[in-house]
Amino acid sequence: MIRAFFQSIQKTLFVFPLILLVYLVNLGLGLLLALPYFKVFRGGIGNSMEPSKLLAGYDHTVYRDLMEQIEGSIAVVDGQTPWMILIFVLLSIFFNGGIIGAMAASQDISRKSFWTNCRHYFGRFFRLSIISIIAYGILAVIIALPLAAYFKGISSSFTSEQAFVIPAIIGAGIFLFLFSFLSMSNDYAKVKIVAENSRSALRMFFSGLKFSFRHFFSAYIFYVLLAMILLVGGFTYWKLSGVVGTSSMFTIILLFIIQQILVFIRTSIRIWHLAYASSLYQNLQRGGRW
Amino acid sequence: MFFQTSSSNAQVIFPEPLSERIANYDIDVKLNAATKILDGKEILYWRNTSNDTIYDLQFHLYLNAFKNTESTFLQSGRIGTRGADLFGEGDDIWGWTEVTSMKMGNDIDLTPQIEFYQPDDDNDKDQTVIRVPLVDSLAIMPGDTIQLEIDFQAKLPQIMARTGFSRDYFFVAQWFPKIGVYEAPGQRYATEGQWNCHQFHGNTEFFADFGVYNVRMTVPENMIVGATGVLQEEKENADSTKTYYYRAEDVIDFAWTASPNFLEFTDEWEHVKVRLLIHPEHENMAPRYLESAIKTIEYFDKHVGKYPYPNLTIIDPPSFGAASGGMEYPTFITGISFSFLPEGVRSVEGVTAHEFAHQYFMQLIASNEFEEAWLDEGFTTYMENRALDATYGKKNAEIDFMGIQMGNRESRRAGYVGMENPKIAENFRPGWEFKHGGYGTITYNKTATWLSTLEGIVGLETMDQIMQTYFERWKFKHPCARDFIEIVNEVTGEDMQWFFDQVLYSAEICDYKIHRVYNGKVEKEAGIFGLGEERELIVEDEEEEDNSNEENKKYESKVIIHRIGEVKMPMEILVHFEDGEEVLEKWDGQARTYELKYERPEKIKWAQIDPEYKIYMDVNFNNNSYTTEPDAAPAYKYTSRFVFWVQQLMQTIASLV
Ligand SMILES: [Zn+2]
Numbered sequence: 001m002i003r004a005f006f007q008s009i010q011k012t013l014f015v016f017p018l019i020l021l022v023y024l025v026n027l028g029l030g031l032l033l034a035l036p037y038f039k040v041f042r043g044g045i046g047n048s049m050e051p052s053k054l055l056a057g058y059d060h061t062v063y064r065d066l067m068e069q070i071e072g073s074i075a076v077v078d079g080q081t082p083w084m085i086l087i088f089v090l091l092s093i094f095f096n097g098g099i100i101g102a103m104a105a106s107q108d109i110s111r112k113s114f115w116t117n118c119r120h121y122f123g124r125f126f127r128l129s130i131i132s133i134i135a136y137g138i139l140a141v142i143i144a145l146p147l148a149a150y151f152k153g154i155s156s157s158f159t160s161e162q163a164f165v166i167p168a169i170i171g172a173g174i175f176l177f178l179f180s181f182l183s184m185s186n187d188y189a190k191v192k193i194v195a196e197n198s199r200s201a202l203r204m205f206f207s208g209l210k211f212s213f214r215h216f217f218s219a220y221i222f223y224v225l226l227a228m229i230l231l232v233g234g235f236t237y238w239k240l241s242g243v244v245g246t247s248s249m250f251t252i253i254l255l256f257i258i259q260q261i262l263v264f265i266r267t268s269i270r271i272w273h274l275a276y277a278s279s280l281y282q283n284l285q286r287g288g289r290w
Numbered sequence: 291m292f293f294q295t296s297s298s299n300a301q302v303i304f305p306e307p308l309s310e311r312i313a314n315y316d317i318d319v320k321l322n323a324a325t326k327i328l329d330g331k332e333i334l335y336w337r338n339t340s341n342d343t344i345y346d347l348q349f350h351l352y353l354n355a356f357k358n359t360e361s362t363f364l365q366s367g368r369i370g371t372r373g374a375d376l377f378g379e380g381d382d383i384w385g386w387t388e389v390t391s392m393k394m395g396n397d398i399d400l401t402p403q404i405e406f407y408q409p410d411d412d413n414d415k416d417q418t419v420i421r422v423p424l425v426d427s428l429a430i431m432p433g434d435t436i437q438l439e440i441d442f443q444a445k446l447p448q449i450m451a452r453t454g455f456s457r458d459y460f461f462v463a464q465w466f467p468k469i470g471v472y473e474a475p476g477q478r479y480a481t482e483g484q485w486n487c488h489q490f491h492g493n494t495e496f497f498a499d500f501g502v503y504n505v506r507m508t509v510p511e512n513m514i515v516g517a518t519g520v521l522q523e524e525k526e527n528a529d530s531t532k533t534y535y536y537r538a539e540d541v542i543d544f545a546w547t548a549s550p551n552f553l554e555f556t557d558e559w560e561h562v563k564v565r566l567l568i569h570p571e572h573e574n575m576a577p578r579y580l581e582s583a584i585k586t587i588e589y590f591d592k593h594v595g596k597y598p599y600p601n602l603t604i605i606d607p608p609s610f611g612a613a614s615g616g617m618e619y620p621t622f623i624t625g626i627s628f629s630f631l632p633e634g635v636r637s638v639e640g641v642t643a644h645e646f647a648h649q650y651f652m653q654l655i656a657s658n659e660f661e662e663a664w665l666d667e668g669f670t671t672y673m674e675n676r677a678l679d680a681t682y683g684k685k686n687a688e689i690d691f692m693g694i695q696m697g698n699r700e701s702r703r704a705g706y707v708g709m710e711n712p713k714i715a716e717n718f719r720p721g722w723e724f725k726h727g728g729y730g731t732i733t734y735n736k737t738a739t740w741l742s743t744l745e746g747i748v749g750l751e752t753m754d755q756i757m758q759t760y761f762e763r764w765k766f767k768h769p770c771a772r773d774f775i776e777i778v779n780e781v782t783g784e785d786m787q788w789f790f791d792q793v794l795y796s797a798e799i800c801d802y803k804i805h806r807v808y809n810g811k812v813e814k815e816a817g818i819f820g821l822g823e824e825r826e827l828i829v830e831d832e833e834e835e836d837n838s839n840e841e842n843k844k845y846e847s848k849v850i851i852h853r854i855g856e857v858k859m860p861m862e863i864l865v866h867f868e869d870g871e872e873v874l875e876k877w878d879g880q881a882r883t884y885e886l887k888y889e890r891p892e893k894i895k896w897a898q899i900d901p902e903y904k905i906y907m908d909v910n911f912n913n914n915s916y917t918t919e920p921d922a923a924p925a926y927k928y929t930s931r932f933v934f935w936v937q938q939l940m941q942t943i944a945s946l947v
Contacts, residue, residue, distance in 0.1 A: 088940040161571065
């Protein structure tokens with residue numbers, strides 16, 4: 001595990017240009033939405049002085065009056081958002097092949113092989129994504145059904161809201177754990193698809209699960225570590241945004257930069273996990289100690 | 291006095307009656323916790339304070355609203371009714387009241403004369419009002435007091451709208467045959483003497499005369515009881531039951547509750563003892579209930595008038611009886627809580643303040659809640675907002691949680707101006723006439739918002755004077771719109787009818803807008819002037835202009851204002867020039883468009899209508915100001931935030947599949 005850890009850092013640094021690529025695509029798509037959003041918001045402000053009150057902090061009256069005016073146009077932008085997200089997700093699935101391919105090869109990161117790998121693995125990765133979405137759905141149903149049955153059962157005998165809230169929290173906890181496990185094993189499935197050049201996404205999905213079970217601790221501890229980094233990052237942002245504030249154009253730009261750094265870190269962490277999955281798999285395949 | 295016979299062991303609360311005490315009840319009631327049936331014996335002493343001879347009696351049997359699906363309540367009132375789905379499972383979800391016997395004096399049997407009566411609609415299946423015609427010999431002469439002995443049985447419904455049972459929790463309200471209000475000519479809107487005794491509608495509440503209540507409630511011995519009024523006596527019976535005797539004076543209603551699970555907490559403010567009965571799972575909310583109650587009592591004492599009663603009881607319903615929460619009865623209110631409620635979400639405080647405010651607007655000033663709900667709900671909301679904003683902060687009294695803050699007053703206004711159709715109905719309309727929605731927001735939010743506007747126009751101090759005068763003059767009585775308007779006119783010394791015509795009797799909205807601020811150079815005269823011989827061409831001299839020094843440079847500036855809404859309000863307009871000079875203008879707000887014009891060495895930098903936000907009912911404050919240097923920063927702020935979250939969302943989903 002330690003070796004995989006250091007190797008994963010190496011690999012992540014190695015594919016740094018690809019991280020930048022994914023981040024820039026992410027930012028680009030975001031900015032495509034930003035343009036109409038900004039236009040609507042700017043139009044709503046017009047020549048009014050009220051919206052300046054939104055700079056110091058949240059002002060419910062100003063915000064509601066403004067929204068009342070631009071809600072319809074904002075809804076149009078909101079309506080485009082899911083499509084933009086879908087485009088990014090598809091591109092991300094596309095890039096995954098190239099990224100994992102580069103990590104597996106470890107020395108060849110030529111532009112040509114990157115695009116070749118992207119194209120080569122896209123079909124399988126896409127199928128794997130569909131399978132994992134179905135798996136998430138099944139998981140949700142498996143957790144929700146007994147919970148719903150339990151809630152229905154106690155509806156005539158519960159004595160307090162605790163009877164609902166506590167099982168709901170436990171249910172959510174179990175769901176979160178299984179969900180994260182599934183999402184983690186998904187990355188191992190991707191690594192295996194590339195390493196074993198397998199055409200069957202379904203077989204690799206289960207194979208990834210099996211691998212994750214067998215090496216649960218070395219896989220999941222790292223996954224949780226990354227999740228913790230993200231949480232710390234989120235918390236830091238929350239605290240920082242309170243300190244920086246948005247009272248002037250300068251702090252707004254500063255906050256934007258902080259936001260983008262956070263998104264970049266997020267992108268890196270995402271790819272770091274792929275790198276770790278790739279390293280761990282390679283080490284264990286070679287029968288190395290971990 | 292006539293009602294002391296059965297209450298000889300009672301402690302008198304007010305040595306001098308505070309009200310006319312028209313409708314007085316002695317009630318003995320036994321609750322069967324298994325069948326949810328109340329067996330009651332009621333002695334009603336009712337006084338004819340009019341100059342009319344009265345030939346019939348009318349009573350509310352409110353619980354019959356829950357008797358079947360055909361009641362006017364359940365037919366009309368799905369919109370606005372509270373609580374759970376009545377059409378759940380089980381046979382004992384329904385509720386009803388039946389008068390099994392009615393005698394005048396001790397012997398004259400009126401039972402055969404009882405008939406159901408529908409004054410508001412032609413739904414002959416509605417049984418929420420009964421009428422008892424009296425033969426001439428029994429007619430009630432002016433000044434007479436009659437004594438009626440009424441035996442009744444009532445089955446409590448499963449709690450859906452305020453009243454009923456949920457398992458072992460009983461909330462007993464609107465439970466006994468309750469006499470209507472006889473309105474003499476000139477009283478409120480009556481042109482001739484008549485009973486005011488409406489059916490129970492989905493949207494409406496109640497109306498009753500003041501009186502003294504002596505109520506003995508017999509319940510299983512494990513039950514803890516809370517009720518309107520003051521506990522006089524607690525007695526254990528041989529049959530494993532307990533009888534609680536409560537007395538209330540100068541109140542318009544009596545409600546009570548019983549549950550084996552209540553925990554009790556108490557506090558007090560000057561002469562007012564506050565008792566909280568709370569369910570154990572909400573125990574952590576007790577300090578929030580008590581603190582907000584005390585703060586609100588204090589605020590009302592300062593700004594409206596003295597709460598005369600010695601106590602206030604607050605009931606916190608269990609989660610399975612939540613539909614009884616958030617309701618007001620004399621000296622007795624219900625809250626709503628949730629044990630996981632974050633501190634910054636002040637709904638416990640909000641509901642407590644609201645229901646306490648009803649002690650003034652509903653109980654002490656007993657307006658007709660059927661016909662003029664705005665007089666109780668709207669006034670309550672207005673004063674509740676004031677009390678809460680003063681206690682917890684103008685910008686965060688309602689919510690201060692996870693970066694979202696809102697005050698109560700602004701939140702109510704946002705509710706009104708954000709309505710899909712804020713012109714759906716005018717305020718002045720009986721509750722049951724809001725047939726296609728709008729009852730809640732118009733009655734609560736709009737009223738509170740135009741009362742804030744009135745406060746803005748007359749000033750806070752005068753507004754307090756208005757409220758205090760209204761309270762002093764109309765406590766223990768039944769005022770109507772006209773009475774309040776008269777007080778406003780009297781206190782302000784102005785005829786304010788124009789205000790009420792627009793805000794109360796009309797559904798129109800108020801919206802003013804600064805259309806444009808122009809700054810142009812003053813143009814010199816040019817063209818042909820004069821007649822005949824004296825005709826002369828004047829040309830603008832470019833060179834002269836260039837040579838003119840800065841001090842002579844002048845701008846012709848204009849502020850153009852549009853009135854978009856039909857409501858007209860006088861207002862102030864603040865004009866700010868580039869050199870920092872400010873001019874406060876006044877406009878009567880009448881015309882559809884209006885302009886302010888200046889010739890000055892400096893340009894106008896910005897202008898703002900109503901800079902102190904006095905016209906709080908203006909539906910859009912955003913168009914009330916106009917600056918020549920608009921700031922795009924807020925758009926950048928929200929756009930970058932939007933992009934950030936979209937990026938995060940993209941990353942999250944992409945990392946899962
Ligand atoms: Zn209310």
